[in-house]
Amino acid sequence: MAALDLLHTSSPVEPRNPAPVQLRNVVRQFGEQRVIDGLDLDIAPGEFVALLGASGSGKTTLLRTLAGLDNIDSGQLRVPLARAAVFQEPRLMPWKSAWKNVVLGLNIDNAKARAEEALTEVGLSHRLNAFPATLSGGEAQRVALARGLVREPKLLLLDEPFAALDALTRIRMHQLIIDLWRKHTPAVLLVTHDVDEAILLADRVIVLANGKIADELHIELPRQRSTGQAGFQAIRTRLLGLLGVEAGAEHTHESESAVDEPTHEKLRRFANAR
Amino acid sequence: MSDKTFDPHNADAGFFTVNKAERVDTSSGQRASTAKRWRAPDFVIRLVSPLVLLLLWELASQSGLLPSRVIAAPSQIGGTLWAMIASGELGKHLWVSLQRALLGLSIGVSIGVVAALITGLSKRGEVILDSPMQMLRTIPSLALVPLFILWFGIGEFTKIALIVTGTTFPVYLNLFSGIRNIDPKLIEAANTLGLNRRQLIWHVILPGSLPSFFVGLRYSLGISWLALVFVEQINTTAGIGYLASDARDFMRTDVIVICLLIYSVLGLVIDGIIRTLERYALAWRPTFVRN
Numbered sequence: 001m002a003a004l005d006l007l008h009t010s011s012p013v014e015p016r017n018p019a020p021v022q023l024r025n026v027v028r029q030f031g032e033q034r035v036i037d038g039l040d041l042d043i044a045p046g047e048f049v050a051l052l053g054a055s056g057s058g059k060t061t062l063l064r065t066l067a068g069l070d071n072i073d074s075g076q077l078r079v080p081l082a083r084a085a086v087f088q089e090p091r092l093m094p095w096k097s098a099w100k101n102v103v104l105g106l107n108i109d110n111a112k113a114r115a116e117e118a119l120t121e122v123g124l125s126h127r128l129n130a131f132p133a134t135l136s137g138g139e140a141q142r143v144a145l146a147r148g149l150v151r152e153p154k155l156l157l158l159d160e161p162f163a164a165l166d167a168l169t170r171i172r173m174h175q176l177i178i179d180l181w182r183k184h185t186p187a188v189l190l191v192t193h194d195v196d197e198a199i200l201l202a203d204r205v206i207v208l209a210n211g212k213i214a215d216e217l218h219i220e221l222p223r224q225r226s227t228g229q230a231g232f233q234a235i236r237t238r239l240l241g242l243l244g245v246e247a248g249a250e251h252t253h254e255s256e257s258a259v260d261e262p263t264h265e266k267l268r269r270f271a272n273a274r
Numbered sequence: 275m276s277d278k279t280f281d282p283h284n285a286d287a288g289f290f291t292v293n294k295a296e297r298v299d300t301s302s303g304q305r306a307s308t309a310k311r312w313r314a315p316d317f318v319i320r321l322v323s324p325l326v327l328l329l330l331w332e333l334a335s336q337s338g339l340l341p342s343r344v345i346a347a348p349s350q351i352g353g354t355l356w357a358m359i360a361s362g363e364l365g366k367h368l369w370v371s372l373q374r375a376l377l378g379l380s381i382g383v384s385i386g387v388v389a390a391l392i393t394g395l396s397k398r399g400e401v402i403l404d405s406p407m408q409m410l411r412t413i414p415s416l417a418l419v420p421l422f423i424l425w426f427g428i429g430e431f432t433k434i435a436l437i438v439t440g441t442t443f444p445v446y447l448n449l450f451s452g453i454r455n456i457d458p459k460l461i462e463a464a465n466t467l468g469l470n471r472r473q474l475i476w477h478v479i480l481p482g483s484l485p486s487f488f489v490g491l492r493y494s495l496g497i498s499w500l501a502l503v504f505v506e507q508i509n510t511t512a513g514i515g516y517l518a519s520d521a522r523d524f525m526r527t528d529v530i531v532i533c534l535l536i537y538s539v540l541g542l543v544i545d546g547i548i549r550t551l552e553r554y555a556l557a558w559r560p561t562f563v564r565n
Contacts (some may be wrong), residue, residue, distance in 0.1 A: 067466050091463035095481040095558040104477060105467040133560040
């Protein structure tokens, strides 16, 4: 409990609740516009939550708030201080080698060994001394992931971390993030606009609209998930509906995806084989 | 190799076709030797046009077309240069000039760096210090000569002070903008990583603004030489500028040309030194990394 950050505690949050992330009636507004409008959210320890929403729905603001990069205007917020964020761009310091980026800001003795351990976890033990300019997009993003996980966060915040990666790399990154999540068991909040990605990865998908939770859905598909799994399409259709994708548009999308699915599966097998 | 034949004649006008015969590698030394006929190295070819120019100049001087009070003959310049090197005269003046330039430069760059750190790293520092710096920088430093002479006399202090005023601002301006133009996303990342202010400055802001600092440093170096030419004509008995103004009084065009040569060679040498420093300090930059 000592590692928790209490803001605007007008009424004490019940201590028996173990949820590392608790938001009660949180409001964030820019001028007249309420970007987050009375949001309630709990994330359980080790839970993988995906946050979906159209652009402007407040999902990035919510993530920035949880990362400590933005304040709230009213409400109660509790997040662990041990938190880490990975953004769409890797945000590595270009003048520091991969391993120095990983342990940047950590005051530990065996920094290099820790960095090496973390980079080995993401499969980059051979790139310890590489400058970020020499890393590929996927490699740089893996360094950013190692940099987050080396801090042993209780909450891992992912802001569309795979959006800028190519399809093959993205599939591999999905597998990697699940492996690392299982190993380190942080609570994860993944902000994404990719419905498939949300269903593939998350325990629970939250749909955000107008700064509020419009709906949420527990995904009970057994893991290792794939888009061809029974029940996947039903969840996908439902989430797309919640996101306001019209029935007609959805049909064309689905007929497209019928052709698309085997390709995706092949890609996935190919990616995992490498 | 392929069963299907390629028919370039049948190709449509809308295609670009390439049809090259497979290269046959006959490993007989005879062919290789004929192909590898002697060719002048590039640098020799590069030297041809300057040498021709020098030759024309020499001929013009010898024939009296170019009188030596306009410009001395290359042979005469070469002879004087050798004599000045041999007597140690050139070395003495060069050393005096170098000392002046480096002293003024190091003071000026230090002031510029400190001022840029103050204004770049704190909002209050910017409010207090930036506008006076911006006002002062618009004054051409050579316009301060009369005032400096009145204040500090015509001694060494004035000369160094003029170099200092000339070299402070390029470093200040570039480093300040370098600090302010660091990608805010990196600062944000540093904040999420829990860096404190001291760590943020040391690990993010200073290395991030180093490229801009080097740009400023190069400008400052150029200005220090420029200022040197000027200040060494005020009551001096040594230095390259003195040598040039003294030569003017005696119409020694050969010595003037030698002084000009020295300035350009020194400029090249110093630029080379900065380049080496950059290569080492900015090794992470994509332009260097790719090599």
